Amino acid sequence: MKAAVYKGNQTIKIEEIDTPQPGPKQVLIKLNFSAICGTDVHAYMYDALPIGTVMGHEYCGTIVEIGKDVTKLKINDRVVGGGGTPPPGKGAGFAILPRFNYRVDGFKGKPIRAYAEYIVMEEWEPMKIPDSVSDPHAALCEPLAVAVRAVRLSKLTIGGKIGIIGAGPIGLFLTQVAKISGALEIIVSEPSKLRRETASILGATKVLNPKKSDLVENLVSICDGLGADIVYDCACVNNTFNDALNGTKRNGQVMLVGVPWDNIFFKPIDWQAREISIKSTFGAHPEDWKIAMKLIESKKIDLDMMLPKESFIKLEEIPQIFEKLKTPTDELQMIVEL
Secondary structure, three states, rough: OOEEEEOOOOOEEEEEEOOOOOOOEEEEEEEEEEEEEHHHHHHHHOOOOOOOOOOOOOOEEEEEEEEEOOOOOOOEEEEEEEOOOOOOOOHHHHHOOOOOOHHHHOOOOOOOOOOOOOEEEEOOOOOOOOOOOOOHHHOHHHHHHHHHHHHHHHHOOOEEEEEEEOOOOHHHHHHHHHHOOOOOEEEEEEOHHHHHHHHHHHHEEEEEEEEEEHHHHHHHOOOOOEEEEEEEEOOOOOOOOHHHHOOEEEEEEEEEEOOOOOOOOHHHHHHHHHHHEEEEEEOHHHHHHHHHHHHHOOOOOOOHHOOHHHEEEEHHHHHHEEEEHHOOOOOOEEEEEE
């Protein structure tokens, strides 16, 4: 099968590798779509991948072969690559390992993932796609589930006034999830004009260009002179984390959603006395996947806005796309059509 194989030193090559074979309790999935995640781009940029790794964890496909002991899934079932209920002691490393470190442990275990034509999964891992949900929409279940988890772990309540820093895919999904969860003010900060415009359409009550206006001043002014109830930092670059803390009200909350690989700046003397809570979130658990899929099925989330025709690429384009994504872009979501 064809796969985008990491060769080290920020190099990806499209190669022919062996098609994996399912074991007794496994299924073989023909991949249909695999979205590109920013965490994969960062792992590529920081050369954090073992040589031979095939990345990709936001995907959907069709089961084409099952192991002899598989009972819950069948050939031709459409599935997404997560959302299944794990048996005791099983599950994603970040959910079960007590000292999980994404930088060190994040790419152990499964060297062949979804920037390829086929993938093998344990029978319990995938989740079926409802008939009314298209394959491209289903492939975005994972990043939507990440946004769902961030909101569920936060203190958002009906009438809440929030800030969102960064309007990439996660920030745009957060905008929508926060809106349907009852947020009254959704203030989105994003330098890309296209992403700001998209955030406005998807539910942001105000969008800011951080290059032209002060985020903290706007958060305080819009939120009754007190600051936001919650700020979700989906960017985690330069001063964004410190801005999130400075823009939050007394006893408010900052959610660390983005995954920063570099040290980030913050100056506690400016905000520590307001006794702000800081909470991190990472990935998504099965219940988040299930909620995300229900939101897609019920059409409460606009996915078409996230997928203009320019979003779709072929497997062979991955090397140049990853090189392009090393620097900030206007893309809303890139997705590989297999």
